[in-house]
Amino acid sequence: xxxxxxxxxxxxxxxxxxxxxxxxxxxxxxxxxxxxxxxxxxxxxxxxxxxxxxxxxxxxxxxxxxxxxxxxxxxxxxxxxxxxxxxxxxxxxxxxxxxxxxxxxxxxxxxxxxxxxxxxxxxxxxxxxxxxxxxxxx
Numbered sequence: 001x002x003x004x005x006x007x008x009x010x011x012x013x014x015x016x017x018x019x020x021x022x023x024x025x026x027x028x029x030x031x032x033x034x035x036x037x038x039x040x041x042x043x044x045x046x047x048x049x050x051x052x053x054x055x056x057x058x059x060x061x062x063x064x065x066x067x068x069x070x071x072x073x074x075x076x077x078x079x080x081x082x083x084x085x086x087x088x089x090x091x092x093x094x095x096x097x098x099x100x101x102x103x104x105x106x107x108x109x110x111x112x113x114x115x116x117x118x119x120x121x122x123x124x125x126x127x128x129x130x131x132x133x134x135x136x137x138x
């Protein structure tokens with residue numbers, strides 16, 4: 001079990017510390033919610049965690065099956081809803097390396113892995129999630 005400690009710093013900012021590694025993250029409220037937007041907001045971190053989780057699962061399956069996704073990137077757009085204020089939509093574009101030719105079977109494995117990551121499975125069903133895969137060889 002991992003432990004994360006948090007401290008409210010004032011001015012709508014918090015410091016988070018990953019106990020095992022000592023890694024620190026500062027969060028800030030977004031501009032549209034009375035913050036300065038100078039760091040990841042908590043909802044930005046949810047969206048970023050989804051992207052990182054997807055790549056982690058894709059990387060694990062690629063390693064297990066003997067191929068690589070090294071250099072894969074993602075871009076996320078997160079939209080907020082109101083009443084209640086919450087994440088309404090997350091759009092993810094996954095860009096695989098242009099110099100690797102993936103087989104149809106590998107693409108199927110990667111796309112399936114992207115859909116079963118624990119962060120995605122933990123998000124509420126009311127969040128609209130769209131994932132686009134760009135294979136550099138297409």
